[in-house]
Amino acid sequence: MPDVFADLVGQDETVEALRRAAADAATILRAGPPDLTAPDGAAPTSDGALAQIGSTRPGEHEPGAGMTHAWIFTGPPGSGRSVAARAFAAALQCLHGTGCGSCPGCHTTMAGTHADVRLVVPEGLSIGVNEMRALVLRAASTPSGGRWQVVVIEDADRLTEAAGNALLKAVEEPPPRTVFLLCAPSTHPDDISVTIRSRCRVVPLRQPAPAAVAEVLARRDGVEPDVARWAAAAAQGHVGRARRLARDPEARARRDAVLAVPRQLTGVGAAIDAAAALIGAAEAEAAASVADTDAAERAALETALGAGGTGRGAAGAFRGAAGQVKELERRQKSRATRAQRDALDRALVDLAGFYRDALTMALHAPVEPVNTDTSTVAGAGARKWEADGALRRLEAVLACRTAIEANVKPRIAVEAMMLALWKG
Secondary structure, eight states: OOOTTTTOTTOHHHHHHHHHHHHHHHHHHHHSSOOOSSGGGSOOOOOSOGGGTTOSOTTSSSTTTTOOSEEEEEOSTTSOHHHHHHHHHHHHHOTTSSOOSSSHHHHHHHHTOOTTEEEEOOOSSOBOHHHHHHHHHHHTSOOTTSSOEEEEETTGGGBOHHHHHHHHHHHHSOOTTEEEEEEESOSSTTTSOHHHHTTSEEEEOOOOOHHHHHHHHHHHSOOOHHHHHHHHHHTTTOHHHHHHHHHOHHHHHHHHHHHTHHHHOSSHHHHHHHHHHHHHHHHHHHHHHHHHHHHHHHHHHHHHTTTTOOSTTHHHHHHTTHHHHHHHHHHHHHHHHHHHHHHHHHHHHHHHHHHHHHHHHHTTOSOOOSOGGGHHHHHHHHHHHHHHHHHHHHHHHHHHHHHHHTTOOHHHHHHHHHHHHHHO
């Protein structure tokens, strides 16, 4: 059985560093009560250099000096931030301290069922203070398995200010066997607060090469090599998206529809229609992705509140629970909005790849195209628009992504982008 780091693609140096840190963590447990807040006698204020991550091997200097209580995994989308954090959590719970992948600690952590690993995956637009306070309170308990309490927060850049403050207090004064693993695009203050970042060790990840992604798809998922190479290039190094393109016909159909947009922009009306179609497709994809979860959650809540009961007072008790139903609807609406924005962003990334191809062709750059199946159309665009026009169109797509991240209404941002693409 492969070890827990097997799915971390193209990050050999990071894997080696995390293995050393996990070994140091095992050394700490053998040595006695851990004090992780000041490895080597200093505060863990890494400057982000990879050499600092777990750079001290057991037996060199102070045992366990490569381990600390708080980590930030950074990198572009698709680089494997959450994969690295989960794998490291499993290595910390590994009975052998190596992340073997076969012991109960590794198996249950990777399956998401380990009692001492708390996984926070935000479904809505943000992570609120109440959720974070409850998480910090639970994380302060003693590990049931005798190793570590591990808190993994995916998309830590979605923490509200109040939630960030609640987490900061826990990171400043951590329980002796609690480890926080945060995932964020970068250590920029817009993504993670300076005070939290200063108390964490940074693990920088890079975007894996398409060849590495294709090799994993072929080896692990059984994808045909030609399809794996195409999907890896089209996904621009995003492992999860490459897997969807290789295995999901609907994902390929959505991509084809997006890449047909440049040929449809023949006037103002066509641009507005293309924007409406793009928004509609994102809404439909989002609705389909959350429908089953929403229905199951609502049914479970209604059952818990006594819906359908025939006993005395059952109907009245259910009517009195309107507040809980409204709270569920609020969370589901936030999750649907997040799913819609994620679907729209995937479409914009595909569109940006098309104009990137046109730009590189206009500049005669010696690089491979992202979308090999639309290279002929991109080449025609490069001859028509030249480098300046292709660059302006690429910038319009990137500006649309930025506007949506800043909470501009998606329809307004996409319509403005389509008009800019038409005008050039």
